[in-house]
Amino acid sequence: MRAVLLDGYGGAERLRVAQVADAAAPRRGQVRVRVHAASLNPIDWKVCAGYFPLIPGQRMPMIPGSDCSGVVDAVGDGVTDLKSGDAVFGLISGGCGHTFAEFVTASAKRFVRKPDNVSHAEAASVVLVGVTVLEALARIITLRAGQRLFISGGAGGVGSFAVQYARSVGARVLASAGAANLEFVHALGAQEVYDYAGGDLAAQLNGLDVIFDAFGELDARRYLACLKPGGAFISTGSGGRTMHALAQRYGKHLWLFGALVDVLRLSWQARRQERRRVAMVFGQPRPEHLAHIAQLLASGAVKAQIAQVYPLDDIARALGDAQTGHARGKRVIELANG
Template sequence: MKTLILQRYGGPEHIEFADTPRPVPKPHEILVQVHAAGLNPIDTMIPKGTFKPIIRLRLPSTLGSDVAGVAVEVGLKVTRFKPGDPVFASVLDLGTGTLAEFVTVPEHAAALKPANLDFVQAASIPMVGLTSWQALKERAGVKPGQKVFVPAGSGGIGTFAIQLAKYLGAKVGTTTSTGNVDLVRSLGADEVIDYKRQEFDEVLSGYDVVLGTVRGDALDKSLRILKPNSIVVSLIGPPDAAFARARRMNIFMVFVFAFLSRGIIRRAKKRGTTYSFLFVHPDGGQLTEIGKLIEAGRIRPVIDKVFPFEQAKEALAYLEQGRAKGKVVVQMR
């Protein structure tokens, strides 16, 4: 089968197409014929080695983390799926990749595709959906009436997180460029800051939750808009000691991550807020719940551009520019 492979860490020259054997599902896995694969920023960072301390790949490795397709074979112990089922999933950190004609997916990571989405739309959902769910619903416990700040509202995470926060009953603030103001408002954003004209920390105040998605000084600026007893959930780091312990890293890595995060944790405490780092994990049960919201019309996918499989490298390069409005998807079939 045709597969997009990372041969070794480095630049895009180490990413190439290859013919690889069709995988065979283990007892608790399903074999999915890939119809589309959604791309995420982490898919452009993994090849550079950015996540080597966290994600251990056995190179060469197939790239891609989100998938939508049809189950063509199921393992002997699979009970929730049968051949012919349309499914979607995230396989991040599960030892496999989705930019291939076929991929094996653990049963626990998969969910039935929402009936009102095509495969391209479904492939755009898993990682941004799970990240938003785990950050806002699980970690932050967003409640009706709270105020949630989601920076970069027109990006992949932003477009989904705004909608989920609104579903949870929150008032949502975001930042975006002039051309995307109407888009984020249509998704439910209540307070929209055009970052080319204003600094969000000079305008917003009284927020309960910040979703950290933008690198640089945005995280520190976010502390200024929070009220006491609020929470910052960062997706971009720095990782903290709790994260290292949860992944059962050795004591040295616990110390390293505690050292890296000590500054932001200290500054957050001074303002009476709590900082934590979130690294998304696959979860088919949560995807099922997300699928129900999509089928009910509470959340809709936002897709910027679709590339054919043959242009998957170009799709990764386009995503890395950081200008996509919503998601970038690679279509196989």
């Protein structure tokens, strides 16, 4: 099969497209999926650059990729809810899911049936970002109708899903974006939009129930005062600049540990400030999140926002674009039509 190979930690220059051995036949509980589309997520370039060495599955040369949409091609023993020919989408593992390939083999629990009303590219584009939003807003907290929520980075992969999800539960949505994306975020459903470069946002916001820092670099200490008593600040916590700064302080292998220590310390301080909460979200491929995403797509409550589709051979360009940290929805690699 054709696949993207990472020869060693580094940037796009360490990637090549090559002919490799076919994905393994599925073992008990697994399925093999013919990948039609896979999305680009910031974790992909971060894993390629060596910032997450502890995630399993990084023997070089490795096939990067996190999530995908495709068609089940073979089914292992014990799999009862999927069969060959089913169109599915799923998340295998952040950055180490080996989805930038024509076939991938993984646990059947990582996949759910794709709704008919969306293409493979559309389904692939919402998986990792969708589970992250649902982990934050439907599991760490339960966002409710009428609550005031501020989302930073409303135009990106995580943010564009979050804006739509929050509106679908009836929350009042405020969101930030770069000047060029304000109209896009408004059209997604944000009732108030703010240019993140347009002055001190923390000084302009107040009375919020929830802050969801999809961008992942807001200074929580400053933004806590924008929350009502009992409000929650939840961050994806790993924006590029924050990650580089932490890597310099703690080392490239331990920066995430440093980030968690910072969050725990802040969380303890915030509890003492009128029971405010601070948390870092880790998007996880829980079957209930995958089923929830399928339902949101099927009902049209969330629509995939695709910025650009690349052929497999353009992986280096796609990864470089993903690394800019600016987006209008998602970038997707297409491996087969449909």
